Amino acid sequence: MKEKFEVLTNKKWFSSLLWILLLIIAWEVGAFVVANTKRIPENVLPHLYQIIIAGFSTDKVTGDMTATQAVLSSAAQTLLRGFLGFVLGAAIGFVFALVMKMSGVLEKVLFPYLMLIQLIPVLGLAPIVLAITGDINVSRVIIAAILSFYPVATNTLAGFKSVEKEKYDLMFICAAKPHVIYTKVLIPAALPYFFTGLKIAAPMAVTASILVDTLQGDGGLGCLLSQSLKHAMSIYVFWLIVFFSAFVGILVGKVIGWIEYGVSPWKRRA
Amino acid sequence: MSEVRDIEIKTRELGVTFQDNAGRDVTALTGVNLEIYKGEFITLLGPSGCGKTTLLRSIADLQKPTTGDVHIQGMTPKEVRLQQKFGFVFQQPVLFDWRTVKKNVELPMEIMGYSKGERSDRADEMLEMVGLKDFANHYPNQLSGGMQQRANIARAFGLDPDILLMDEPFSALDEFTKEKLHEDLLRIWRATNKTILFVTHNIQEGVFLSDRVCVLSPHPGRLSAIVDIDIERPRTLEVKESSYFNELVTKVRNSFEGGSV
Numbered sequence: 001m002k003e004k005f006e007v008l009t010n011k012k013w014f015s016s017l018l019w020i021l022l023l024i025i026a027w028e029v030g031a032f033v034v035a036n037t038k039r040i041p042e043n044v045l046p047h048l049y050q051i052i053i054a055g056f057s058t059d060k061v062t063g064d065m066t067a068t069q070a071v072l073s074s075a076a077q078t079l080l081r082g083f084l085g086f087v088l089g090a091a092i093g094f095v096f097a098l099v100m101k102m103s104g105v106l107e108k109v110l111f112p113y114l115m116l117i118q119l120i121p122v123l124g125l126a127p128i129v130l131a132i133t134g135d136i137n138v139s140r141v142i143i144a145a146i147l148s149f150y151p152v153a154t155n156t157l158a159g160f161k162s163v164e165k166e167k168y169d170l171m172f173i174c175a176a177k178p179h180v181i182y183t184k185v186l187i188p189a190a191l192p193y194f195f196t197g198l199k200i201a202a203p204m205a206v207t208a209s210i211l212v213d214t215l216q217g218d219g220g221l222g223c224l225l226s227q228s229l230k231h232a233m234s235i236y237v238f239w240l241i242v243f244f245s246a247f248v249g250i251l252v253g254k255v256i257g258w259i260e261y262g263v264s265p266w267k268r269r270a
Numbered sequence: 271m272s273e274v275r276d277i278e279i280k281t282r283e284l285g286v287t288f289q290d291n292a293g294r295d296v297t298a299l300t301g302v303n304l305e306i307y308k309g310e311f312i313t314l315l316g317p318s319g320c321g322k323t324t325l326l327r328s329i330a331d332l333q334k335p336t337t338g339d340v341h342i343q344g345m346t347p348k349e350v351r352l353q354q355k356f357g358f359v360f361q362q363p364v365l366f367d368w369r370t371v372k373k374n375v376e377l378p379m380e381i382m383g384y385s386k387g388e389r390s391d392r393a394d395e396m397l398e399m400v401g402l403k404d405f406a407n408h409y410p411n412q413l414s415g416g417m418q419q420r421a422n423i424a425r426a427f428g429l430d431p432d433i434l435l436m437d438e439p440f441s442a443l444d445e446f447t448k449e450k451l452h453e454d455l456l457r458i459w460r461a462t463n464k465t466i467l468f469v470t471h472n473i474q475e476g477v478f479l480s481d482r483v484c485v486l487s488p489h490p491g492r493l494s495a496i497v498d499i500d501i502e503r504p505r506t507l508e509v510k511e512s513s514y515f516n517e518l519v520t521k522v523r524n525s526f527e528g529g530s531v
Binding site for chain 2: 027077166167170171172173174175176180184185188189191264265266
């Protein structure tokens with residue numbers, strides 16, 4: 001019996017299930033407490049079944065859409081902007097890491113600026129970016145890019161730096177040209193680090209896109225979210241968005257993991 | 271010996287001085303005059319800090335000499351390196367995780383611009399030679415330490431280098447694996463007729479493998495003796511039990527300068 005339990009606990013799905021169960025229990029305990037103490041409990045913490053009912057409800061929350069339809073239709077544009085910003089940020093992050101690896105001077109000059117940009121709160125950054133670009137949608141993409149690029153740049157740079165001295169010595173003995181060292185040694189060595197950066201950056205890009213939606217109107221999850229919080233529509237729209245973004249965040253992490261798995265055959269056979 | 275032998279590597283008053291963290295000069299190596307013949311198996315033997323690795327790296331162009339010079343086939347180490355005539359085996363296998371064993375062996379050939387077919391054929395041949403044929407499509411993290419070092423050796427031989435430089439290649443391996451690799455290395459050396467420079471701090475290992483053992487002593491690092499190892503070849507592990515082998519081991523041990531180390 002005990003051994004059987006040990007086998008079970010070693011399974012990955014088992015720990016995931018346990019984790020989800022604990023989360024549900026904690027949520028529901030909280031919801032019960034809130035239901036008995038607050039005047040409008042659904043504004044603080046509704047029961048999970050209430051959120052699920054809201055998700056499947058056919059009641060219209062806006063002119064012609066149910067809550068789920070409203071969330072999904074807004075999600076499309078927000079996620080597209082987030083995705084564009086993420087790809088842009090990841091690409092720029094990789095290039096920055098490469099440039100900083102190639103030149104120690106550039107690394108010393110650039111790195112403090114990168115950290116500085118990271119320190120400015122998104123809500124402070126947004127008006128500046130908007131003033132520069134003059135277009136709210138472009139600036140939303142750029143903000144997602146700014147948040148994505150830092151983890152990608154720092155992780156990729158760490159990957160480049162992880163290459164041992166012996167590997168350089170070996171390349172030196174082979175009389176390898178610098179570009180060969182980059183393509184055959186440094187970039188493949190940095191790849192797992194690059195993916196780590198992507199995994200950190202992706203949920204940040206999603207969160208940032210939702211946040212910057214709230215700055216101006218014309219659609220997006222963030223707009224919907226703030227309308228819901230201001231009680232311009234059902235509060236359950238807010239809760240649906242919370243669950244939807246968490247789901248997207250987890251899914252994106254998984255997808256990046258699968259891509260990494262796909263391009264790194266050596267990790268499969270260990 | 272009456273036959274005239276070609277000198278492959280010649281060092282003249284070779285010296286290397288480093289600066290330590292406090293900015294003081296530390297003499298790693300001084301006044302090394304050494305002639306190495308073509309096809310010879312030479313061991314550089316000594317305790318840590320005697321400059322044996324520094325000597326090897328100076329020959330490989332990985333270290334610039336402070337004084338004196340190195341000539342290899344009448345050229346500088348740099349010229350020889352640029353012609354890709356060196357093979358180098360490090361203490362660690364230095365394999366690339368993301369490449370299969372075979373692709374690891376092919377890497378120097380890729381850099382040198384061998385055609386795909388040629389690379390593949392040659393890598394197969396090298397893997398056969400080191401006994402890793404069945405592991406060609408494995409990744410390094412699937413191999414034992416001994417197998418990784420075999421792959422490393424296969425890679426060094428892949429380019430068909432004139433000179434093979436080995437920096438304590440077996441020191442991280444267990445005794446059984448090490449003895450097996452000793453025999454294999456001698457077999458491969460005999461078949462390929464390379465000049466091998468082998469760095470070790472293990473006296474038995476040096477005596478068993480070499481034609482000559484160069485004994486280096488520390489503080490400052492210098493060449494203190496060269497001992498001829500005239501044990502008949504091919505050698506098998508039984509050689510180690512002979513009294514002559516042990517005589518030579520004692521002779522090498524006694525030629526260290528600077529007392530007990």
